[in-house]
Amino acid sequence: MTTMQSVDTDFDFDEWVKLAKEDPDAFESKRKQAIQEILDDTSPEIKRRMEGIQWQIDQICSTSSNPMSSCLKISQMMWGNVLGENGLVEHMHRLNSPELVNTIKPKELATVTNIRTNGNNTKS
Numbered sequence: 309m310t311t312m313q314s315v316d317t318d319f320d321f322d323e324w325v326k327l328a329k330e331d332p333d334a335f336e337s338k339r340k341q342a343i344q345e346i347l348d349d350t351s352p353e354i355k356r357r358m359e360g361i362q363w364q365i366d367q368i369c370s371t372s373s374n375p376m377s378s379c380l381k382i383s384q385m386m387w388g389n390v391l392g393e394n395g396l397v398e399h400m401h402r403l404n405s406p407e408l409v410n411t412i413k414p415k416e417l418a419t420v421t422n423i424r425t426n427g428n429n430t431k432s
Contacts, residue, residue, distance in 0.1 A: 372378040
C-alpha cells in the first residue's frame with residue numbers, strides 16, 4: 309500500500325506569479341524542478357503512471373494556443389478520468405457490485421475457549 313507524501317506548505321503563489329511575469333524561463337525551470345522532486349519522491353508502484361500523466365499535461369501545454377486553453381483541456385482530461393469509461397466512478401461502483409461482494413469471503417471467526425473451570429479466578 310502506498311502513501312502520499314506531505315505537501316510543501318511553504319508554497320508562495322504570489323512569488324510564482326511574479327516569477328512567471330518577470331522571467332518565464334526561470335519560472336518554467338523552477339516548475340519542472342518542483343515536479344521532478346515530487347516524482348522522485350513517488351513510490352515505484354505509481355511513479356511511471358505519474359510520469360505518463362505529467363507527459364500528457366506537458367504535451368497539452370505545448371500544443372495549446374494559450375494558458376486558458378491548456379487549463380480547459382487538462383480539466384477535461386481529469387474529469388474524463390473521474391467520470392469517463394473505466395474511470396474512478398465506474399471503479400467505485402464495481403466495488404459495490406453484487407458479483408464482487410459475493411466473492412469476498414469473510415474471515416473465519418475464531419473459536420473462543422473458556423479457560424476458567426468455575427465462574428471466578430480463585431484457585432481451589
